[in-house]
Amino acid sequence: MAAHTSSAPLLWRLHQRRARAALETLLKQTGSRLALLAELTHRCLCSSAADRTSMAEKPLVTAGNNFLLDYRGEQDVSCSRRDSRGCFVNPWTTWQFPSYSTIARLFLMEKNNSNVPSVKERASPLAFVGPKRYRDPPCTVEQIPRLDAVVISHTHYDHLDAGSVAALNVRFGSGLRWFVPLGLAEWMQKAGCENVTELDWWVGSRIPGHDDVTFFCTPAQHWCKRSPVDENKALWGSWTIVGPNCRFFFAGDTGYCSEFKEIGKRLGPFDLAAIPIGAYLPRGIMKSQHVDPEEAVLIHIDIQAKTSLAIHWGTFALAYEHYLEPPKRLREAMVNHGLNPDQFFTLHHGESRMINHKDLHSSS
Secondary structure: OHHHHHHHHHHHHHHHHHHHHHHHHHHHHHOHHHHHHHHHHHHHHHOOOOOOOOHHHOOOOOOOOOOOOEOOOOOOOOOOEEOOOOOEEOOOOOOOOOOHHHHHHHHHHOOOOOOOOOOOOEOOOOOOOOOEEOOOOOOOHHHOOOOOEEEOOOOOOOOOOHHHHHHHHHHHHHHOEEEEEOOOHHHHHHOOOOEEEEEOOOEEEEEOOEEEEEEEEEOOEOOOOOOOOOOOOOOOOEEEEEOOOOEEEEOOOOEOOOHHHHHHHHHOOEOEEEEEOOOOOOHHHHOOOOOOHHHHHHHHHHOOEOOEEEEOOOOEOOOOOOOOHHHHHHHHHHHHOOOOHHHEEOOOOOOOOOOOHHHHHHOO
16 A cells, blocks of 8 residues: 555656657647647646646636636736735835824825715715715616626725615616625625625636626735724725727726736736725825826836826825816826827716727827
8 A cells, every 4th residue: 555655656757757748749830729638638637636627717828818717826926915914915125004093193194185075975875974075976776778798996985885785776686797806705795695606816807708708807006994893804805807809997996016027027918997096185095095287107017008098086085186186287298208198088977978088099
């Protein structure tokens, strides 16, 4: 028995060598399609009870494009991390959340320019406290065209509204697919969402029947909290959507960090990006969690966006800047970088715009 057991690793390594040799031969002789089949065979041979590695943990290059479904093993990407309490953390040195005393001091000392007439709704679990909303939604859920999927960036109330989730479920039901970061699936399911896909940073997934469109959860520098006891129990993120003819990037809520260059390198260039430009003052509090317009332009550059739409401004009184300041600073920042300001634009609430990249970039 001892001799039989000790010879098993040698036989295993022999199988691995033969499988790899077959892959290399096929790659030279028959091209990528048969090579992909050989790689599948190799992984079947090399998946074992000894190392418990499944094919799902090491996905193949997806058919029809050059993207992986899992980049977590690639060099220079930032994977999600948890601390000793099981809470997610930001892995970059650019994350420096201020102390509560600093928050109190800055909010008391700096001038608040955000006081404008508001409606009754707040981004809060309570009706009498929390950021006020000063612009109504431009449409109702009933007026939205048919949806196939929704992506959620994080759990804050201005980005994840229970009433909106419920209304979307009533309107679209099981035909709607929800893509969320790690730790959020349980909340979504309790809210009545039937088809929920929970993803880690740098992992992609698809809707059944739509294999030509891939949804990637990508990193962002932010945090999560909906109650006093759930801080950072769920992950936050940006989203990259790759289709056969177009690529879209949604930054969610984020401070500026180095990972946007990696997103551009791996998944760009993007035809359209949605990047936040508001809620950035006082800077000593907001810098780690919310980009200002100048940093938003850096993200636009880092991800290699052809065109970007400015979001996260002019709706909730989340910070101290005047609500009309972000678009002005955005335009100035684009000019300072020698870029066409029309390539990173704002919209009035409810406005639509057709984008012709050929015309737009010929005028830059």
